[in-house]
Amino acid sequence: MIELENLTVSYGDLRAVDGVSLTVDTGDILALLGPSGCGKSSLLRGVVGLEPSTGEILIDGSSVAGVPVHRRRIGMVFQDAQLFTHRTVAGNIAYGLKGQDRGTIARRVEEVLELVGLAGMGERSVTTLSGGQAQRVALARSLAPRPDLLLLDEPLSALDRVLRERLSQDLRTILKGAGATAIYVTHDHDEAFAVADRVGIMDEGRLLQIGTPEQLLHSPAVPEVTDFLGSAAIVKGRVIEPTEAGTRVALPAEIEIPGTVTGDGVRLRITPLGSTGAGPADR
Numbered sequence: 027m028i029e030l031e032n033l034t035v036s037y038g039d040l041r042a043v044d045g046v047s048l049t050v051d052t053g054d055i056l057a058l059l060g061p062s063g064c065g066k067s068s069l070l071r072g073v074v075g076l077e078p079s080t081g082e083i084l085i086d087g088s089s090v091a092g093v094p095v096h097r098r099r100i101g102m103v104f105q106d107a108q109l110f111t112h113r114t115v116a117g118n119i120a121y122g123l124k125g126q127d128r129g130t131i132a133r134r135v136e137e138v139l140e141l142v143g144l145a146g147m148g149e150r151s152v153t154t155l156s157g158g159q160a161q162r163v164a165l166a167r168s169l170a171p172r173p174d175l176l177l178l179d180e181p182l183s184a185l186d187r188v189l190r191e192r193l194s195q196d197l198r199t200i201l202k203g204a205g206a207t208a209i210y211v212t213h214d215h216d217e218a219f220a221v222a223d224r225v226g227i228m229d230e231g232r233l234l235q236i237g238t239p240e241q242l243l244h245s246p247a248v249p250e251v252t253d254f255l256g257s258a259a260i261v262k263g264r265v266i267e268p269t270e271a272g273t274r275v276a277l278p279a280e281i282e283i284p285g286t287v288t289g290d291g292v293r294l295r296i297t298p299l300g301s302t303g304a305g306p307a308d309r
């Protein structure tokens with residue numbers, strides 16, 4: 027379990043993170059969502075120890091104060107994969123496993139490659155990978171040492187929209203498969219809702235509200251949450267079966283949407299909600 031108590035990260039007079047307190051249970055994924063400059067990356071950098079911070083950071087009840095970055099057992103995945111180009115895929119993943127015997131390393135590398143959907147690609151040069159594959163390798167590299175906490179800073183934002191949507195689904199499956207406790211930073215609502223169990227909305231260094239997508243949309247704590255998320259309705263759909271084209275889902279015959287509709291109809295956008303565990307919903 028990760029607990030932040032009154033975490034503050036300052037650059038001179040600017041409080042980029044301003045007294046944030048939150049908890050992430052073991053195995054849960056929290057997305058931090060907010061406009062550019064609200065302090066999301068600074069929060070991650072404070073937690074991992076790349077920026078000095080005040081307040082408490084507890085991992086499974088123990089404070090990480092004074093623990094150097096490389097001893098914190100925290101993995102990080104960034105927007106660009108930041109792979110070592112002179113190493114193979116397997117060489118990149120093995121990097122975080124130094125000190126273990128070769129057989130153990132080889133087994134773990136295969137295990138995480140399978141987890142991220144790249145089984146058998148260990149000997150490939152990383153320079154031959156697509157952007158999406160490179161991010162999967164970066165994720166595998168971070169997961170390999172079984173970190174207590176994984177921090178992901180806009181890991182999909184360099185990819186195109188279609189790939190981003192597909193990978194956000196996969197990412198949730200991968201993180202859940204690894205049993206990872208994760209904080210996932212993004213400015214994309216759909217991505218946050220697809221990947222996370224709970225979402226925290228940040229603005230100007232403060233955490234405005236933390237909750238499930240339903241709680242944020244239906245019971246916003248402050249008007250700024252609605253300003254940022256916009257109005258949306260969550261309509262639960264029941265998953266019937268997978269089909270060749272996707273998934274067959276039953277929706278209620280009539281749904282209520284916010285606002286007044288004056289035209290001929292409405293267009294709906296479908297966002298699977300990772301947090302419900304109940305399958306796709308219509309938003």
Ligand SMILES: Nc1ncnc2c1ncn2[C@@H]1O[C@H](COP(=O)(O)OP(=O)(O)OP(=O)(O)O)[C@@H](O)[C@H]1O
Binds near residue numbers: 061066068
């Ligand atoms: N090294 C730094 N020195 C001074 N100010 C900084 C530094 N890094 C970030 N800031 C400022 O801190 C505030 C928060 O920045 P941060 O990068 O944490 O926000 P963010 O929400 O991650 O933004 P983005 O989504 O654009 O990455 C911003 O006002 C930014 O200008």
